[in-house]
Amino acid sequence: MKQVATLNCSRLIFMVVICFAIPKCYGEVQGQYGEIAGAWDITYQGGGNEQLLTISKDIQYVNLVILNVDLTSGEDFHFEVHAGDPKLALIEKRIERSELAGAPASWQGQVPVQTRHFGFTTIYVTLNSSDGVVERSPSDLTLIIARKDRLDEKIFTYTASALLLLMFLNLGGVLDLERLKAIMLRPIAVTIGFCTSYILMPLLAIAIGYCFLSKHQELHLALFFTALSPSGGLANICAIFLKGNVNLSIATTTINSLMSLAIFPLWILILMRTIFTNTELDVPFLDLAGSATALVCAIALGMLSRVFLPKTTSLIFRFLKPFCACLSLCLIAMTVGINAFAFKELTGMIFLAALFLPISGYILSYGISKLLRCSAADALTISIETSVLNMTVPIMLLQHCFDEVRADMTLIVPIMAALISLAMMIVIYTIRRIFGWNKNIDGDVFASKVELVSFDENIKAEVTVSHISFRNEKSEL
């Protein structure tokens, strides 16, 4: 019975859809292409089927050619030029039959375009006959509309790179070889953190992308880049706030950041062969290798200065750490500010994808670490390291891999996901504060805190300083 009912229901829906669709398709008299004016076609003057414009209040022009028009039938008609997506560009141009010349006739001239939004769209031409028959040009021409000001992007890239280097220098300075050795001797937690960051998160991004962004490969790829990017210094700060295991956090960040340089090309190669086969990608492997070397050098420099100039280093890093923390917040603000245009690209699907990635990453990595018998604080730290998402690295990657318009269209994914992951941390922090859970109840962490103090007074100072500076910032907010 039930089955029959569903069958009838789906049939009904089908009929309704058909009823609505038919008048839409046949509302205008669809001419057989070629009947009125032969096999006419359009092209840009000078060949090529792409034209780049920038967003502007002024009218811009593209040079269009309508060619191979057969005027022998004697029927009256005119041509109209249209833009594929009126949200991106407006075109109003009418070409009368009398403006055509030659045999076979052609028209050549400028078509005014009012650009409105960046992105990709098309130009096509219709032939309207006086009896209301409409023919559409057999081919569409591509119109690329880019944003105008690119200067702040350059500034952004340089500042972000400089900051990243500074953070790694700082990490190198904080990294204690003894502590690193201690963690490496029991590498379970670090290994879990590595696997959740570089296996779980990318797989999640692929799965979530399939659910929400399957129609847009670029967005899917942007989500993937976001999941793959190492969390960076922000995760350490979150670990301090949420009373996680700070040592583990720093160790995981360092190892993940270093490993990312090997993992990134590996994943991208795998994906380009499997999922994103028809995405045009220009992965900057050379640039990636260059940044890898720079980061390793920065870490090494930090560690060396710590060994050879301990006094000076501790003094510098004491100020560098809160400075870095502030800078990383400034960097987020700057990224959001400069790329504010990207929020126009936000859709419900993108929001959902950006929401589910950090949340499911957090829950799953917490569950996995708990299953593998990590302490509560370690599990918390691992899930923070996994789910706090970085926006700078994926943005730089997108700008490298895509042409500027495609990059602009996808930037919203890392920005949204990173903001949501940050909001999630704030929510977790608030909940823990309200219920009084934000305490060091973990024996292990306590031990590592003691270790922290005995190993190095200066780290404790740094941690406290950054803690205080964040308190201040919070109260200002």
Ligand SMILES: *[C@@H]1O[C@H](CO)[C@@H](O)[C@H](O)[C@H]1NC(C)=O
């Ligand atoms: C010509 O045809 C196009 C496409 O169907 C239509 O949008 C446009 O309104 C028509 N122009 C006139 C003047 O009827």
